[in-house]
Amino acid sequence: MNRAINCHVGCRCSHLTIEVSHGSYRNFTQRFVKAVVNTYKDLIEWPKNEHRVAEIKNGFMYGEGRNAWGLPAVGALDGKNFVIESETVHAEDWRDCKGNFSMKLMAVCDDKSKFTYISAGNSGRSHDAAAFNLSEIATVAMENHGEYFPLDGYILADSAYPLSHYIIVPYPASEVLGRSGGASAKKKFNKIHSSTRKAVERAFGILVSGRRFVSKHIYIKDTGDIVGIIIAYYILHNLCIEMNDPVLEEDNDETSNVDVARPDSFIQSVNSTAYQNGRIRRHSINPYFPSQQ
Structure with a gap:
């Protein structure tokens, strides 16, 4: 059914063979x-x-297979x-840096790649930081950190x-250059940071490899329908984890690129x-600095 509802040819064939309309x-x-x-x-x-x-x-510290x-x-x-159909009105507002019309999704997952937060509906043209600033994490959670970040927790991000x-x-690239003790400690931190953060990249990979409907192109015009479908698929992803379904191999297309940090001046x-x-x-959580050893 996924193939049929996400393909114009599939809908037409179904209509001709079993008389089910679009x-x-x-x-x-x-x-x-x-x-x-x-x-x-x-x-x-x-x-x-x-x-x-x-x-x-x-789980993030001592997870299985780490x-x-x-x-x-x-x-x-x-x-x-997620690549989508072009909008009839203001279509260019949805064109991303790769030239596709797309919708952005922001998500947080736990150590088992189970999603704990998702936010969908922003244009793919939006920068990740801009989408983050409009999310509940930035507008609610970080303002109520005692409730949303017990045990002085934190989230890892690129x-x-x-x-x-x-x-x-x-750490930005400018701080990991050279062979000094500080640069070496920061470089090691970045490596362990990347390894830990792969839980969310793996979650995306599992999601699209098992559900091709959202992996390449979503042939649906209504953005409200697209948001609902994406949320439903993420719920089903978590349901599969809850039911201990066999873990699917993540899609190779979802492997991350080398993280390139922005200059300090931009972030500051x-x-x-x-x-x-x-x-x-x-600095305080970097285990490679002498003061943390």
């Missing part, structure tokens, strides 16, 4: 999406319970663009996101106080 497919899909979201929406839940937070931290120990984070943050006390990104200009607090926090 409108009927849309109705079936909308009803299914609504049922999934209403029934299982609690499967995407931010970890506020201290026991749950401690469990996630321990070659080296990781960082005790409470989540890994990243974004993904350098597209703003550094702060609760969002830890890698976004929010100087938050940035400086983030620098202090990042």
Whole structure:
């Protein structure tokens, strides 16, 4: 059915062979999406319970299959663009840097690649940092850190996101050059940061490899329908993990590129106080500095 509702040829063939119209497919899909979201929406839940937070931290540190120990984070943050049909009005507002019309999704996952937060609906043209600033993490969670970040937790993200006390990104390239003790410690930190953060990249890879409907091109015009379908698929992803379904291999297309940090001057200009607090926090959790050993 995924192939049929996501392919014009599939819809036409189905209409000719079993007389199911495109409108009927849309109705079936909308009803299914609504049922999934209403029934299982609690499967995407931010970890506020201290026991749950401690469990996630321990999983990131000593997770199964990890070659080296990781960082005790409470989540890994990243974004993904889904290619969609062009909009009839203001189409260029949805064109991303690769020339595709796309919708941006931002997500956080735990150590088992289970999603704990998703935000969909922004244009793929938006920068990751801009989408983050409009998210509940930036507007609610970080303003209520005692509730949303118990045990002084933090999230790992790549350098597209703003550094702060609760969002830890890698050290910029300017700080890992050379052979000094400090540069070496920061380079090692970036490596373990990347290894730990791969949980969210793996989650994206598993999602699209098992559900080709969202992997290449979503042939649906209504952006509201697209948001609903994406949320439903992420809920189903978590449901599969809850049911201990066999883990799918992630799609090779989802492997991450080498992270290139932004210059300090750019990040600091976004929010100087938050940035400086983030620098202090990042240094304090870096296990490779002599003071942390």
